[in-house]
Amino acid sequence: xxxxxxxxxxxxxxxxxxxxxxxxxxxxxxxxxxxxxxxxxxxxxxxxxxxxxxxxxxxxxxxxxxxxxxxxxxxxxxxxxxxxxxxxxxxxxxxxxxxxxxxxxxxxxxxxxxxxxxxxxxxxxxxxxxxxxxxxxxxxxxxxxxxxxxxxxxxxxxxxxxxxxxxxxxxxxxxxxxxxxxxxxxxxxxxxxxxxxxxxxxxxxxxxxxxxxxxxxxxxxxxxxxxxxxxxxxxxxxxxxxxxxxxxxxxxxxxxxxxxxxxxxxxxxxx
Amino acid sequence: xxxxxxxxxxxxxxxxxxxxxxxxxxxxxxxxxxxxxxxxxxxxxxxxxxxxxxxxxxxxxxxxxxxxxxxxxxxxxxxxxxxxxxxxxxxxxxxxxxxxxxxxxxxxxxxxxxxxxxxxxxxxxxxxxxxxxxxxxxxxxxxxxxxxxxxxxxxxxxxxxxxxxxxxxxxxxxxxxxxxxxxxxxxxxxxxxxxxxxxxxxxxxxxxxxxxxxxxxxxxxxxxxxxxxxxxxxxxxxxxxxxxxxxxxxxxxxxxxxxxxxxxxxxxxxxxxxxxxxxxxxxxxxxxxxxxxxxxxxxxxxxxxxxxxxxx
Numbered sequence: 001x002x003x004x005x006x007x008x009x010x011x012x013x014x015x016x017x018x019x020x021x022x023x024x025x026x027x028x029x030x031x032x033x034x035x036x037x038x039x040x041x042x043x044x045x046x047x048x049x050x051x052x053x054x055x056x057x058x059x060x061x062x063x064x065x066x067x068x069x070x071x072x073x074x075x076x077x078x079x080x081x082x083x084x085x086x087x088x089x090x091x092x093x094x095x096x097x098x099x100x101x102x103x104x105x106x107x108x109x110x111x112x113x114x115x116x117x118x119x120x121x122x123x124x125x126x127x128x129x130x131x132x133x134x135x136x137x138x139x140x141x142x143x144x145x146x147x148x149x150x151x152x153x154x155x156x157x158x159x160x161x162x163x164x165x166x167x168x169x170x171x172x173x174x175x176x177x178x179x180x181x182x183x184x185x186x187x188x189x190x191x192x193x194x195x196x197x198x199x200x201x202x203x204x205x206x207x208x209x210x211x212x213x214x215x216x217x218x219x220x221x222x223x224x225x226x227x228x229x230x231x232x233x234x235x236x237x238x239x240x241x242x243x244x245x246x247x248x249x250x251x252x253x254x255x256x257x258x259x260x261x262x263x264x265x266x267x268x269x270x271x
Numbered sequence: 272x273x274x275x276x277x278x279x280x281x282x283x284x285x286x287x288x289x290x291x292x293x294x295x296x297x298x299x300x301x302x303x304x305x306x307x308x309x310x311x312x313x314x315x316x317x318x319x320x321x322x323x324x325x326x327x328x329x330x331x332x333x334x335x336x337x338x339x340x341x342x343x344x345x346x347x348x349x350x351x352x353x354x355x356x357x358x359x360x361x362x363x364x365x366x367x368x369x370x371x372x373x374x375x376x377x378x379x380x381x382x383x384x385x386x387x388x389x390x391x392x393x394x395x396x397x398x399x400x401x402x403x404x405x406x407x408x409x410x411x412x413x414x415x416x417x418x419x420x421x422x423x424x425x426x427x428x429x430x431x432x433x434x435x436x437x438x439x440x441x442x443x444x445x446x447x448x449x450x451x452x453x454x455x456x457x458x459x460x461x462x463x464x465x466x467x468x469x470x471x472x473x474x475x476x477x478x479x480x481x482x483x484x485x486x487x488x489x490x491x492x493x494x495x496x497x498x499x500x501x502x503x504x505x506x507x508x509x510x511x512x513x514x515x516x517x518x519x520x521x522x523x524x525x526x527x528x529x530x531x532x533x534x535x536x537x538x539x540x541x542x543x544x545x546x547x548x549x550x551x552x553x554x555x556x557x558x559x560x561x562x563x564x565x566x567x568x569x570x571x572x573x574x575x576x577x578x579x580x581x582x583x
Contacts, residue, residue: 015340016372024370031363032356100354103321104411107348108371110320110337270322 021109021118029126034091042084043134050077050138051145058149069231070154071161074142075168076224081134082175085127086200089176090192092123093183102271112267116184120177120259127176132169139165160230160244167227167248174248175200175219178255184262219254222247272297272450273318273419277327280313280474287313289474290327295452295467297418300445302465302482303454304558310474311454312350315423318452319348331419343372347412348421352404352428357397361388361407364396365414374415382410401428409440419450426460438464458558470558485557494530496523497546498537507536522546 029035057073096102109115139161147153156162175196183192200219207213215221226247232240242250273295280288288310295301305311316322318329320336331339331346339345355364365379383389386406391399396407405425412420422441426434441464445451455461461468461482468485470478478485495518498504504523508515513527525533530549537544 011341011344012373016342020371020373024367027363027367027370028356028359031359031367033358095356099356100351101356103319103350104354104368105371106321107319107346107350108343108368110339110342270316 016109018114018118021115022122024109025118025122026126029092029122032095034095035088038084038088038091039130042081042088042130043137045080045084046078046134046138047141048077049080050074050142053077054142054145054151055149057146058151060151065152067231068152069229070143070146070152071139071158071164071230072224072228073146074139074154075135075164075228077138077142078131078135078168078172079220079224081131082172082220082223083197083201085131085172085176086179086196087193089123089127089179090183090196091189093119093180094187094189094192097187098189106271113263116263116266120180123180124173124177127173128170131172131176132166135165135169135172154230158230163244164228164230167244168223171223171227171248171251174251174255178219178251178258181255181258181260181262184266185258216242217250219251222251273329273331273421273452274333275314275318275327275329278314278317278324278329279326280310280317280322280324286474288317288324291471291474291476292327293469293476293479295450295469297450298445298448299466300441300451300453300464301467301469302461303452303469303471304458304461304465305454305456305471305477307456309471311456311471312423313474314471315348315350315421315452315454318421319346319350321350341372341415343368343374343415343417345415345417346419346421347415347417348423349405349408349412349425350421350423352401352408355396355404355407355411358395360393361396361399361410362392364407365411368411368414372415378414378416382413385413386410402430402433405429405433405437409437417449420444420452422451422453424454424456426455426457434460493550494525494528494533495546495548495550496525496533496544497521498523498542498544500542503540503542504537507540507542508533511536524550 053076054074057068096105105115106112109118139156143153143155154161156165179192179196182195183189186192186195204215204218204220207215207218216225222242225241226244229241229244241247275291275293278288278291279286291310291314303311303314313322314329317324318331318336328335336342336346359367361383362379365382366376368374369376369379380389380392383392386409388403388406388410391403396404399407405428409422409425412422425437425441429437438460441451441453445466453464465482467481468478469476470485496504501523505515508525508528511528511532513525513533516524516526518524528536530547534544534547536542537547
């Protein structure tokens with residue numbers, strides 16, 4: 001009996017690294033049918049709603065277009081993408097718990113912090129690339145419908161338009177990361193998606209029932225009123241929305257809190 | 272080699288694994304035997320770094336699992352037959368595993384071939400039968416060609432052919448010089464597969480020994496006796512300090528004396544003997560005897576039955 005484990009195949013020097021785990025996680029994302037289904041549904045829903053919203057803003061009287069924001073009009077169709085993106089983010093981790101894959105993952109890459117950083121990096125990259133592409137597509141579609149119907153329209157060169165498009169894509173990716181954090185915390189698809197939908201979509205509705213709630217800090221409000229908007233509301237507005245930068249940073253904070261809590265539990269808990 | 276030292280894990284107040292110390296040497300199949308709920312899986316999960324022990328340690332070649340430089344190339348584990356995403360194909364499941372430890376992709380097809388899953392490599396693993404899932408799990412364990420292998424209940428749910436395949440496979444891996452640690456609650460299976468046994472009950476070590484020693488140590492060597500002179504034997508054997516029980520088909524089971532001793536008594540008293548056979552204690556009997564107090568959940572009727580078999 002020897003006291004050292006000798007591998008049968010000659011193991012290379014060194015040890016497994018971030019790049020190995022990240023490649024593996026990327027392959028996992030790409031080899032799930034649910035990935036393709038989620039993305040196709042997201043694209044279809046986003047572009048359909050974008051087209052309908054733009055179309056509904058055609059052929060109005062001149063007064064209607066006072067303070068009209070063509071950029072925001074072309075982006076609100078991405079609200080469903082915020083929902084499906086959140087579901088996708090949660091599924092990337094809860095799917096591993098539901099299937100038991102997480103134990104295989106941890107047996108192959110037991111350094112949990114490294115594993116988690118790789119998972120978050122892959123999720124963030126995939127979501128950022130996808131939602132930016134989708135956001136640009138929605139913007140161009142929306143502007144095409146608006147200008148085709150004779151309504152005021154914008155281009156990427158219009159003040160704030162490029163900023164709004166880029167930030168909207170980033171915001172949706174951040175929502176997915178926040179939901180991934182919920183997945184780490186709850187380890188169940190139902191728990192993660194319920195809390196994501198509850199906090200992002202239901203909580204604002206409940207808050208509206210309370211007298212004069214301040215909804216500026218709610219993710220959906222930041223998204224539509226701060227990030228997507230390029231026209232500041234007139235003096236008639238009760239509360240001025242957060243600036244796009246503050247709004248986006250607040251969303252970074254939300255996602256970070258969810259991920260840090262989830263990561264702390266993930267590193268400590270038995271798998 | 273796997274070494275567990277004072278390994279302890281509690282869930283609430285109940286210890287699942289209690290001060291467990293044992294060794295699993297290379298080149299042999301070591302069976303990890305215990306009733307359901309005795310802490311086998313928890314122990315294996317601690318060895319694999321999935322659960323953190325409350326105290327004590329589990330080392331692989333002197334190292335904690337989490338510190339292994341290339342975990343899959345050093346330890347192969349089958350802890351859970353269905354531990355893969357059902358939507359992924361068998362090949363893709365092995366491909367992502369291989370990537371984590373920089374294992375060449377040709378190994379994926381090699382291990383698929385080795386476990387006989389090549390023809391269904393591109394089928395979704397969720398459609399697999401339990402036997403195919405077990406094979407996929409074994410393929411995953413072999414992927415890095417590791418020196419240490421852990422299998423938790425690998426024959427559960429397999430048909431006889433599958434059981435035999437796994438058994439031969441484990442024996443071959445050990446013959447290649449690997450450390451093979453395999454848990455089971457099926458004693459008969461372990462008696463066929465294992466060279467050594469680590470026996471636990473309620474998380475505590477009951478025995479760590481070879482299969483032969485385990486049987487010999489616990490056996491009280493009963494002898495089967497067939498005779499028409501039951502009354503004569505009853506008094507003669509009682510006088511010699513042995514006990515007599517009615518066995519199958521009119522035979523008697525004698526405990527406390529060897530077959531030659533019983534033969535001598537028969538010759539001395541002129542009692543007729545039609546058959547006199549030493550009965551080897553099965554691994555199952557030995558196990559039952561040693562674990563009778565250690566089974567946590569047992570129906571009361573079974574408790575009586577087990578108790579009756581071992582009263583002294």
